[in-house]
Amino acid sequence: MQTLFVELGERRYPIFIGHQLDGSKLLNQYISSQQVMIVSNTTVADLYLDHYLQQFQAMGKTIATCILPDGEKYKDFQHLHLIFDALLEAGFNRDCTVIALGGGVIGDMAGYAAASFQRGVKFVQIPTTLLSQVDSSVGGKTGINHPLGKNMIGAFKQPEAVLADMAVLDTLPDRELSAGLAEVIKYALLGDLEFLTWLELNMAKLLDRDREALAEAVYRCCAHKAHIVAADEMEKGDRALLNLGHTYGHAIESYMGYGTWLHGEAVAAGMVMAASLSAQLGWIDSKDVVRVKEILSQANLPIASPRIPVDEFLAYMAHDKKVLNGQLRLVLLKGLGQAVMSKDFEQSQLIQSIQDNLLAE
Amino acid sequence: MQTLFVELGERRYPIFIGHQLDGSKLLNQYISSQQVMIVSNTTVADLYLDHYLQQFQAMGKTIATCILPDGEKYKDFQHLHLIFDALLEAGFNRDCTVIALGGGVIGDMAGYAAASFQRGVKFVQIPTTLLSQVDSSVGGKTGINHPLGKNMIGAFKQPEAVLADMAVLDTLPDRELSAGLAEVIKYALLGDLEFLTWLELNMAKLLDRDREALAEAVYRCCAHKAHIVAADEMEKGDRALLNLGHTYGHAIESYMGYGTWLHGEAVAAGMVMAASLSAQLGWIDSKDVVRVKEILSQANLPIASPRIPVDEFLAYMAHDKKVLNGQLRLVLLKGLGQAVMSKDFEQSQLIQSIQDNLLAE
Numbered sequence A, B: 001m002q003t004l005f006v007e008l009g010e011r012r013y014p015i016f017i018g019h020q021l022d023g024s025k026l027l028n029q030y031i032s033s034q035q036v037m038i039v040s041n042t043t044v045a046d047l048y049l050d051h052y053l054q055q056f057q058a059m060g061k062t063i064a065t066c067i068l069p070d071g072e073k074y075k076d077f078q079h080l081h082l083i084f085d086a087l088l089e090a091g092f093n094r095d096c097t098v099i100a101l102g103g104g105v106i107g108d109m110a111g112y113a114a115a116s117f118q119r120g121v122k123f124v125q126i127p128t129t130l131l132s133q134v135d136s137s138v139g140g141k142t143g144i145n146h147p148l149g150k151n152m153i154g155a156f157k158q159p160e161a162v163l164a165d166m167a168v169l170d171t172l173p174d175r176e177l178s179a180g181l182a183e184v185i186k187y188a189l190l191g192d193l194e195f196l197t198w199l200e201l202n203m204a205k206l207l208d209r210d211r212e213a214l215a216e217a218v219y220r221c222c223a224h225k226a227h228i229v230a231a232d233e234m235e236k237g238d239r240a241l242l243n244l245g246h247t248y249g250h251a252i253e254s255y256m257g258y259g260t261w262l263h264g265e266a267v268a269a270g271m272v273m274a275a276s277l278s279a280q281l282g283w284i285d286s287k288d289v290v291r292v293k294e295i296l297s298q299a300n301l302p303i304a305s306p307r308i309p310v311d312e313f314l315a316y317m318a319h320d321k322k323v324l325n326g327q328l329r330l331v332l333l334k335g336l337g338q339a340v341m342s343k344d345f346e347q348s349q350l351i352q353s354i355q356d357n358l359l360a361e
Helices: A023-030 A042-058 A077-089 A104-116 A130-136 A166-171 A174-191 A193-207 A211-231 A238-243 A246-256 A263-280 A286-298 A310-318 A347-355 B023-030 B042-058 B077-089 B104-116 B130-136 B166-171 B174-191 B193-207 B211-231 B238-243 B246-256 B263-280 B286-298 B310-318 B347-355
Strands: A002-006 A013-018 A035-041 A062-068 A096-102 A122-127 A141-146 A149-156 A161-165 A330-335 A338-342 B002-006 B013-018 B035-041 B062-068 B096-102 B122-127 B141-146 B149-156 B161-165 B330-335 B338-342
Touching (some): A002 A211, A023 A161, A042 A062, A042 A096, A077 B149, A104 A141, A104 A149, A130 A211, A141 B077, A166 A211, A174 A211, A174 A238, A174 A263, A193 A286, A238 A338, A246 A330, A263 A330, A263 A347, B023 B122, B023 B161, B042 B062, B077 B104, B122 B130, B130 B211, B149 B246, B166 B211, B174 B211, B174 B263, B193 B286
Parallel strands (some): B035 B096, B122 B161
Antiparallel strands (some): A002 A013, B330 B338
8 A cells, every 4th residue: 555645734634545445444543523424426335335334333433424326417506415414414513524435526526515514524535436536536626517617616625535445446337447547648648758658558457457557557646646736736826737638628528418428538538639739839749649649549538529519619618717817728738748838829729629639420 | 994904814804994985996906806796685786786886897897796685595505506607607717806795695605606616716895784894794704504504504715805884884774783783792792891881882873873983893893803813714712702692593593594583683682691691600790691681772682582492492503513522512701701612501501591581472
């Protein structure tokens, strides 16, 4: 097992990475409250709720649960409210801990509920998808979607601890494993060319769910993200680079309806578009774009977007949080492994980057 | 005009207190964003929206508005969502400012919306009731109600600035003026005996809406609260003393249905109960309890609760945020002008403090 710390001063917290981890031993010192609310979804609860209930019961906690339906389309106000209902019906007070047991949707919702319940209670993450292990469980971004935009409502809420157990990835559907690999590949593209080479060599192992390879990939991604988050918690600067492919990707997700395309799938197509725009600007070579497409294909990810009308695509992109004073900014590549935030592109180039990467009819 | 600063380091902010204040001049340096969303309610908007729209237009801002129905019963998720709808429909991004123009309900909702929209945008308060000028606009507590409890969902969100203009109190209904005076009296009872004497001498002027007297009272209350908030922003300690009368009061408000009794009215009856329990404990004299009742009566406030069954009263109190590990803690008086947080009372004494202060049948 490896332990990483996200260095945020008083709010410093550990990420435990390994397989078949002993949660009650690792988390005990990080859950000081008696009352523990486990938030999960129906799919994950069927597989792992009993296991974790036993672990928390072994810690002597008073436990309540809130099991939500599974899917990004439930990441809304109505379902967030169910968590508050459960907390209040259990009689929980401001000295309680909310535990997210699930993927990114559960982590985002449980985290925002923990940030908001009684103006803030404690929070622990047990991410059960590769995507949430490498991305959403680290860094404290929480929230819900709004019909007019993804993650538009939320809070920065750091957990007390994160438990990333590779054993739970055994039951992850192939499609979700690939979606998680999109974010893994993202870390390589935005800041670590050596890791890209490692991924090209180890992709077969990762797809085969080799626990050691997965733990290594998760560790590298979390270390990268922890470093960025510690320097820029509130995303005033470099943290925004983690959104490589995301502005395009969010447009795809929004247009298709949340959950139709998985987040990682949309980000994969978005990263191809970002690479494509970067190549138009002369910042990377066309062979770099090919390399981006190849590693994504190797991970069984899409490398083109559904045929969304370009004006609608642009309208969805304009809702993105990275729009500043009406000016769209994108994370682009100055080179492979070197992302930058930029608004130095023409509208025509932006349009080209979309049109060139739509699925053939 | 007087200016007070709430000393919170990087988030230090001013409270401007006076009458017929020039908002565009005072607020200009505190609103750096181009996009400004004014949140108000139908009552306040009819009276003051045009006035403030002109002031912000004079600052050259892009302005949108969200006008909610008036009343505590609308301080819920559905109406909070209307603010997000308005922000997204206006195309506002994370570099916008939300301005609360209204009383405590509007301040709490707009503040929580500002805390949550895009995980946090800027916030300015223009409180239009005495209650919100002395209490909710200072200190950053924001939130909404849940059917099972008041203010159960929210965030700590400090504003960029607060503009407290006594001129807007001219149109405040008498009942709301009195409700505001309940919180003014609270500051005297919990920490400033000299201010209690001042209030006993000046209550007639305050009820007559003498602007100088009102500004003096608001200044004293805000100075007191700013001092406490600077020392204990997250309410880990002394800030909780500001809740004198509130645990009882919340039970009254919840039982009666939010908005039936005004918050200040419920707190007034709650302060009598807290004084009554303090007297049972021998911490204050029965003549101190009489003095508490007299100053509240002078301000035209209730000094007894509706006839709520005691077991239901206790059940609502048990939902309060100050319950720690199942143990109810209350703000009580060790002396007039000296509040303490305590759990050193018997259940029978608690019951007595309620029963002794119910309205006669």
